[in-house]
Amino acid sequence: MAEIRIEQVRKAYGRNAVVHGVDLNFRSGEFVVILGPSGCGKSTLLRMIAGLEDITSGEIIIDNKVVNQLEPRDRGCAMVFQNYALYPHMDVAANMGYALKVAGVPKAERDRRIAETARIVGLEEYLTRKPAELSGGQRQRVAMGRAIIREPKVFLFDEPLSNLDAKLRVQMRVEIRRLHKRLSATSVFVTHDQVEAMTLADKLVVMYKGNVEQVGTPLEIYNTPRTRFVGSFIGSPAMNFLDGKFSADGEYFIFDGIPIPVDASLGKPHAGQAVALGIRPEHARMVPVGTPGSVPATVDFVEELGAGRVIHSDINGSNFAIAVTDHTSGEIGQPIALQLPSQHIHLFSSETGLRLDLGQETQRVKELAS
Template identity: 65%
Template sequence: MARIDIRKLQKSYNATTRTLHGIDLTFESGEFVVILGPSGCGKSTLLRMIAGLEDITAGEIAIDGTVVNTLEPRERGCAMVFQNYALYPHMSVADNIGYALKVAGVPKEERQRRIRETAAIVGLADYLDRKPAALSGGQRQRVAMGRAIIREPRVFLFDEPLSNLDAKLRVTMRAEIRKLHKRLSATSVFVTHDQVEAMTLADRLVVMNAGHVEQVGKPGEIYDRPATRFVASFIGSPPMNLLPGELDSEDALRLKDGYRIDLPVGARVGFGARRIEIGIRPEHAILTRRGAPGSADAVVDFIEELGASRVVYAELGGTMFAVTVSEAMEVEPGNAIGLILPPERLHAFDAETGRRLEMQRERAPQPA
């Protein structure tokens, strides 16, 4: 296991193109950290810099207290699993797994023992004589993981390793990776653009956007309290609804179409008068009949059938709004409906900066 400290890390390819903008992160020993973000946000670049495959423009990376900026990849104690399995097609599974030990000059008997042990860990004990072409996609990915495990690294680095697998196999491999991490107790850093992978795998989640870290925290914390408008819209499926609004008074919010949201009794908005965006998760909004008390008028646009639930998309004040409905409700495209936004489920974001704004509950007066 190893602790990773990343301090003021920057990556520039030329005078005008900067990929990372002063990243500060710490990954604790034995932690499973997932770096999540859209394509081009810099997450794979960050991973490759930890591995030593990308030069560092500024800042430093330390593994167990040793700055590794100038160390070769083989000297860092890291093993990397790529999106592309990168297996040698003419070699057997056993030879692919044990290749690094062969290059390092490990004696044949010791090498074969470690190959057998590693193959058992990744479930390939019965496939050691096969060539990659005779394996499924999931089995090839296990070979790639076995090749990393056999080196007994302090740090595992995963660069979108499940992207080439079908949906069902990805679910299976997520579970296997998580069990493997628990068994090996190594520090793992996993990069993905898939929020389901991120939420299910991570001990701690790092959300990146345009070369910056937007938020770091446990998956549940980030889902429940997104720090920025970007995180709110990126995490969740469907993502959080965001509606432009204004502060009406100290106890109410008003949406663009005039719909008023009264805050809970005793609450206050602790951020003064400014333009804001109001957010609510689709599963927290309530679909009702048009004109119901406390509801906003909307018109159904289309419906996604998901089996156990449905997502109804409706136009609310000129904005597309999603609401998740679990029970069977008789709504069709074109129907007029009502939407209730419970005040206790609302999130608020500064319309200019995108940062989260807190709705704070005032303390009750203390008795004299």
């Protein structure tokens, strides 16, 4: 196990900067997930940790040693890639033990470690098979076994589940979490899938356009998104946003001429200000049409999810989703009314996108990143 510190790390390709002064600290034994959309710099950051990309400036420190100038093989990291990268002419045993063979490990020791690793990843019956004879999930297990057998200080995962079907991805998430519990190695996992991130992470790092937007536990980030981007990216279906302003007395949020009553403690600090109001679909409530203080809307379409449904409604041309467990409500074209409970409302600056009620939360987020 090893601690990883990333201090003011930047990466640029010519004049094109892709990672902008990232500062992070991953504790020994943590399972860290770096989450963000394509092009946000998450895989580039992972590859810089591994030594596969040069650092433009800053320092990466693994186990109290600056590794900027070290070759990948000398950093104590093992990496699992998206495309498996297996040798097609070698069987499972040879693929997993190849690094040991190159390192000159005696055959008897190699065989012992191959057998132990195969047991850990559930491939004991497949050691003589070639990659072409394996399923996608089995190939990914071989790739993980090849990393485990080196007994690294740090495991790095670069979107390893992206090529698997939905059912297999769920199974592999469970296996990866169990594997981490067994090995207790520091792990850094990169993904664009927020469900993967929420289910796997001890610590979650959300990136956007080369910057770290927020660091925290999955629930902290879900319940208290630091920016509008984080609120929109974490959660399925995504957080609803209404752009408007508070009334002069702070008792109403005005959206497109519709007054929405809010708790005074929420509105008065921002009286008269233009803000973005966010609320998650599971927190909005459908109430009888005409209920005082409700927001009128019309059902646009409905997503059936088995255990519930997501009703997509239209509020004066803006889409607004509501997650419900009642399968009888929400017919297309039906007029409905919505309530937005003040305790579930999130406020963001219309100019910067930053959360407006950060207060002590800002300091707590900084402490989590350190």
